[in-house]
Amino acid sequence: MASGSTHLDSARGWVTACGAALSVMAAFGTIYSFNAFAKSMADEFGTGHGPISLVFGITVFLFFGSALVSGRLYDRFGIAPLLIVGGAMFCGGLFAMSQISVLWHGYVLFGVGLGFGGGLFNAPLFALTAMWFVRHRAVAQGIVATGSGLGTMLFAPLAQWLLEVYGWRGGMKALAVVAAGIFAVALFMIKRPPKMDMGDAKRHVSLVVRTAPFWQMAAAGVFFTVAVIGSLGSVVTFAQDDGVPPRAAVALFTIIGFTSIVGRMALTSLARPLGSVRLLKIAFFGLPVAYAVWYTTTRVSSLEAKFVLLIVFASILGVSYGGFVALLGEVTAHLFGLVGIGAVMGMLFFTSGTGALIGPPLMGFTADATGGIGLSIAISGVIAAVGVVVLLPMTRHPIPLPTYVGPPGAPPAPSRPGPLAPSHAVEMPAQVVGAASNGERPERLAAEMSRPQSEALRGAPPKVFWPVLADSVEDRNGAAVPVTVADLARSN
Incomplete structure (x- = not known):
């Protein structure tokens, strides 16, 4: 790899972000396409909403939950082995799912294959992209997160068409081939x-x-x-139960995918001037509003009015869902820095995965028990509102940890410092950490830093490690230019 291609915010970084987006698109799109097959599977196996939704819940739980392992594996081995092994498990599990004769086999094959296999590379792709960028990190993270929106938007109608032509078994085989091809292309685009x-x-x-x-x-x-x-695992089935034709119900999933892309790109583009933490809270606040609209559809008798309200619900849900997912990596890097970011994001994805295990079965079994979808929707709305209350008081400023590595503000440096040795870090006092990037005020952080550290932080090394590139970069004439502290400061 040429040295000129390895610097932060470079063209190579953007190619990597696009490759990561392709992988995320294939993974999310294939998993979420389960909604198109769910009703046919329930009819064949003679089950209600609950048992079928449990397949989806287990899969998404392992998809996010395996990040607890994959984040640490990424920090140690890099992305290529995880994408190769995880992609093989993903496609193999989907193909094997098409051969099952009893439903519980799907809990294992679809869950472990697509869930754990996809989770091996999902969270690491976000961590990888975060480490390629400084100035444009939020936008790059938005591109990767857009992959899930594209997958939701494109794979849902594709799965519905495959279902109508080949049935759910043949449709899953076809999706396995499509996903394998996308993973192969992405592998050549992604670089360390x-x-x-x-x-x-x-x-x-x-x-x-x-x-x-x-x-x-x-x-x-x-x-x-x-x-x-829980909603993504049931909205298509619930809509059909409410009288919406199958293709129109699947179109709601396409709308969620499209609006999630809008939310990802719109909110991440505003991250620098408004602050990514503030926007993360705004994105979350949209969820209770969406569920209030969805609940209203259960009180409307006209099918036309019901479908219009469902479109409004899908649009609000998509923007909120897309914005939250896209901003999560940027907020993690902003608050906690880049040190061990794979492990930190892995733990956050794992906790999210526990919610994914609860949501779909909760909505499905509640609908089965009550004979309607109203209570399931209301419960989801209340849960979303509780999440807003939890997130609202969170600080917008980087956490002053002694080992913090994150977006530099404007650390004082000589006007023309000498070149730095490759593969070394520059050590500066913790007080110089700024937060000029991400829309924060450095003086507020300075005041925060002056406060006594907690007992957990006392005795830690009073250093902040600023990242320095291992290689020099090339100027416009092709000459090698060493990277300096001032370069890092000016880049932000």
């Missing part, structure tokens, strides 16, 4: 980020998990996925 000396990652992660913002994000993630994944 520039090497950085991050300091003591293990100690940093141990400090992160002792902070209140980490647990606020973790708890909010649980409430978010209980509500959202």
